[in-house]
Amino acid sequence: MTTTPAVEAETATSEFVLEGRNLVKEFAGRSGLFSRKGSRVRAVDGVTVGLRQGRTLGLVGESGSGKSTVGRLLLRLLDVTDGEVLLNGDDITRERHGDLRRARRAMQMVFQDPYSSLNPTMRVGELVGEPIAYHRRPRGSALQDEINRTLTAVGLSPDHARRFPDELSGGQRQRVAIARALGPSPDVLVCDEAVSALDISIQSQILNLLLRLQEEFGLTILFVSHDLSVVRHVSHDVAVMYLGQVVEQGPADRVVDHPAHPYTAALLSAVPEAKPAAERGRQKILLRGDPPSPSAPPRGCPFASRCPAAFEPCADIRPEHTTVEGGGTVACHLQTKGPVLAGQPLPIGFLTTQTK
C-alpha cells in the first residue's frame, strides 16, 4: 500500500477510527425501454462522516436518502465513485485482496433481517465459527473455545451451537448475527437497521446487548436506522441524511433537542410519541410531497423544494456546512446567506410560524 506523506503525517493525529471523506457513489440508472441511456443515479453525494473510538454514530434518513449506501462504502462492500475511506488513518479506498481482508477483520456488519442473513443449512456453531476461522485462523480446540466465548458474549449459551437458525426466535437469530460480526474481534460494527424487523420487547433486548458490547469491547458503532427514537437511544453523535447528502450532524442531544436544519426539525416532529396527549409535542410539521428523484437532483439545497423556510439562494446554490452552537455542523443557507441564524439552532416554532 502506498500512502502519501500528507496522509501519513495525519495518521498519528486522526481522531476517527473509520472515516469517509467526500464520499460519492453513483449507480448506473435503470436502462429500460423508456429511460435515457447512461443516466446515473447519485445515491451518495459528497458525504463526510467520522466514527470516534468507542462511540456510536447514528446515521438517520428516510428510504432513498443513501444512509445504507454510506455504510456499505465505509465497509468497502461497495467501491466509491469518488472520495476516500480511512481506517485508523490509513487510506483503504483502493485496497484489494490481502490488504482489504485485513481491513475487513476490523469492521463487521449486522444486517436488518436475521431470517435472510443466516444460512438456514448451517448450524449456529458453524455460522459463528466461519468468520472467526476466516479472519483469525485459530488452531485446534481454540476455534471451539472462541465460538463458545462469542456465543456467551451475545447472551446465548454454547448449547445453541448445535441448533439451526429456524429453531431460534427472531431475537436469538439476531444475537447469532451479532455473534458472527463479533467473532473476528472488529474495531467497528456497522448495524444496518439491525433492530427494525424485531418485536418491541426484543428490540430493547438487542439494544441493551449492543450497549453492553460497546462497553465491554470498546466497540465503535455506526448505527444506520430510520427510527429516530432508537437512534437517539444508542448514539453519541447523529448525522442526518437527505437525498444523498448529510444535511446536519453533531452530538445526539444537540441535534435531537435543538435541530439546526429544517429537515431535521420536520423529521423529528413527525415521529409519533407513545405518551399521554398532555406530554406530547404539540406542533407537527407536515411536509408535502416526496423527495426529488436522485436521478435528477436539484442544483441547490436538496431539501429546497419541500422546505418551509426556503428563500432566494436555496434552489440554486448548494449550502456549505457551518458549525452550530452546541456542536456539529449544518448545511443550510439560513446559517450563512442572510444570515438569519448564524450558527444558532432553529428557534422553537420558527418553521411553524414562518409558513401558513
Next chain:
Amino acid sequence: MTTTATPGIEAPPIGRQPLLRVEDFSLDLAPSGEFVPVLSDINLSVRSGEVVGLVGESGSGKSTLALSLIGLVPKKISKLRSGRITLGDTEITAGSRRALQSVRGSKVGMIFQEPMTALDPAYRVGDQVAEAIRRHTGVSRAEARRQAIENFKLVEMSDAERRADAYPHELSGGLRQRVCIALAISCRPQLLIADEPTTALDVTTQAQILDLLRRLRDELGMAIILISHDLAVIAEFCDRVMVMYAGQIVEESPIDPFFIQPRHPYSSALLQSLPENQPPLQTLTVLPGSPPPLGLQVPGCRFAARCAHVQHGRCDVTPIDLTSRPPRAFRCVRANELSLPGAAR
C-alpha cells in the same frame, strides 16, 4: 406545508349503537396441518366515528382478527370454535361468499401494510378504483372514472387526473398508500380497517397518511380500526386501545388512561421498554423473553412466563377472565393489587 395542532379538527359524534360487534369469538387455524387456537374469547365493539387501536407483537393474532372481521380468513384452514361477528345487520361469521363480497367495499374497507402488493401491477390505478366503484354501484364507466378521480382528490393526491393513468410502480410508497385508501373508501364504508398502514412508510410520509386518515374519519364519519405494533402511532391516532397477547385481548382502555396508568403488566412492560421513554445511552428496562408461538396453550395467564409480577399457584392455574371496569377491562388477577407505571413521567 401546513401545521396541525393535535388533536385535529373537531371529531364527528361517536354513535351510540355499536357498528361492529365481536362476541366471544374464538378461531382455530391450521397453518401447517394441525389446528391450533389462534384467537380466544375476543369481545370487541366499535361504534361509528370511533378510532380503535389494536396493538400486539408478532403472533398475538391481531392480523388474523382483522381478516376475520371482513370474513377473509380462508375457510379451508380455519375453524370457528365459538362466537360471532356482526357488522351492522350482517353476520360476517355466517355470511355466504356473495353476501360477504357485497359487504366488503360497501360497508367495510381495508388497507394493508404493503400497498404494492394490494394493487394490481398491470392496471392503471384510476381503473382499479373505478372498477371497484362500478362493481358496487353499477354506474357507467365515465361516471366511475369521474368518481375515482374525485376520490384521489379526497385523499389529497395532487394532479389527480394525470396520476389516475399511472401504474402502481410509477408511484412512491406514500402515493400508493393513498391509492389504496382511495380504493378502500370509494364506496364510503362505515368502517375502515387499517392493518399496519404506515409500517412500510417513512416517518414523514407516515405523518401525512395518519393526518389524512384522521381527516377522512372526520369528513366521512367512518369508524377506523388501526392495527399496529407501534404504541406511538396508537397513542397519537386512536380514541381507544385493545392490547392483544397470545390470541387474547389482555387490556382495553380509552387512550390517555392507558398511557398514564396501564392495568395489565404486559402493557406496562411494553411502555416501559420503549427507548423513547428512557434516558439515552443507559441500559433499557426490558421485557424478558419472546412473544409466545402461535397456538400456545397454558393452564393460566398466557403472559405469566414473562411477567414480573407473577404469583405462582395463583396466576398460572386456571384461565384468567377479562375483568370489566367500564370503560376499561383487563385480564389480570393481580390488577387491583398492582400500581403499574405507564409512559408518563
